Amino acid sequence: MPQTIARIDLSALAENMEYVCNRLPQQVKVLFAVKSDGYGHGIEAVSRTAEEVGIDYLGANTVEEGEKIRSAGVKLPILLLGPILPREINTALEFDLTPSISDIESARLVSRNARRMKKRANVQINVDTGMGRFGVRPERALPLFEQLRKLDDINVEGVFSHLSSAEADTPMARAHSLLQIEQFNSLLALLDAAGTLPSLRHIGNSAGVIQFPERVFSTPLNMVRIGTLFYGYPEVKRPWTGSIRPIATLTAQVIFLKDLSAGDCIGYDCTYRASRAQRVATISIGYGSGLPPGLSNRGRVWLRGGYAPIVGRICLDHTIIDVTDMPAVAIGDTAEVFGPHQPADRLTEVAGLSVCQLLVPALQAATDRRYD
Helix, strand or coil: CCCEEEEECHHHHHHHHHHHHCCCCCCCEEEEECHHHHHCCCHHHHHHHHHHHCCCEEEECCHHHHHHHHHCCCCCCEEECCCCCHHHHHHHHHCCEECEECCHHHHHHHHHHHHHCCCCEEEEEEECCCCCCCCECHHHHHHHHHHHCCCCCEEEEEEECCCCCCCCCCHHHHHHHHHHHHHHHHHHHHHHHCCCCCCEEEEECHHHHHHCHHHHCCCCCCEEEECHHHHCCCCCCCHHHHHCCCCEEEEEEEEEEEEECCCCEECHHHCEECCCCEEEEEECCCHHHCCCHHHCCCCEEEECCEEEEECCCCCCCCEEEECCCCCCCCCCCEEEEEECCECHHHHHHHHCCCHHHHHHHHHHCCCEEEEC
């Protein structure tokens, strides 16, 4: 038996996509973020679903991810959201991946490789308006675009930036996001005046689409990048987001049962001591499988029609739960770690994490992945 099973509901993914896309203006294109193996859901399967639904673009992080998408038969354009190394350029162009560029040196390398391959490479320019990760600063972007004009073997099809705090609903975070959008739009105006405005312009992510709908897809912006929202987790809650459904369920197996007496310790450092005669079960998931240690003595799982609290510290490969009031629990039973009875974002509230910080490592560590 697999130790942990991730079940992915692709029909729910398609429904989420259609629901969100129907709320966007018709002229706005949609990029689906499938980086980190489709946020742990499986990059090939979610990419095929996106193509079937009619999503315009995919966003991957690495050349390897792009290769996997192409090997799955998906023909959608793919933007590489992270920088690529010089040795990866040929492979990226071979698989028709769109590199993101932040400096003229990288652009020249792409241009030279494209010339040798007798093709014209599409690229998009990454602008850092406040994330501080990578990207050209706005004040240096216009000179970069002027230099890019001289490279005949590349086509600058897009320019984008990334909101760093759109999921936070505090006045300071909102002010920062609005400043980022303002800086980006100011740059777009300069590019337009200089005759170098690309056809695709985007800064809105999932949280930005919810938090700033009047800003992230109004002219001159014409594309949004959506990840967590399609996977079923609105990072910002609004009345309309209640129709979004999580698409993943993660389960583990009960592999051991044990009776305790009052006063017995459970787990490392004895952070939990039985207050009475108790029955506990060990399930086949731990922090090495993506279950956050912050859920120790605080989280719970769904089992046999009820919630079983986590007791003691979560171990590398195992977690102990209290099943005293569940006498029918047996070895081999399935415990829902997150899913319809306990969405992942409820667990993250307990653990003090973002939903991606729990969702991605837990799904990636699953020993079996099944699609419905």
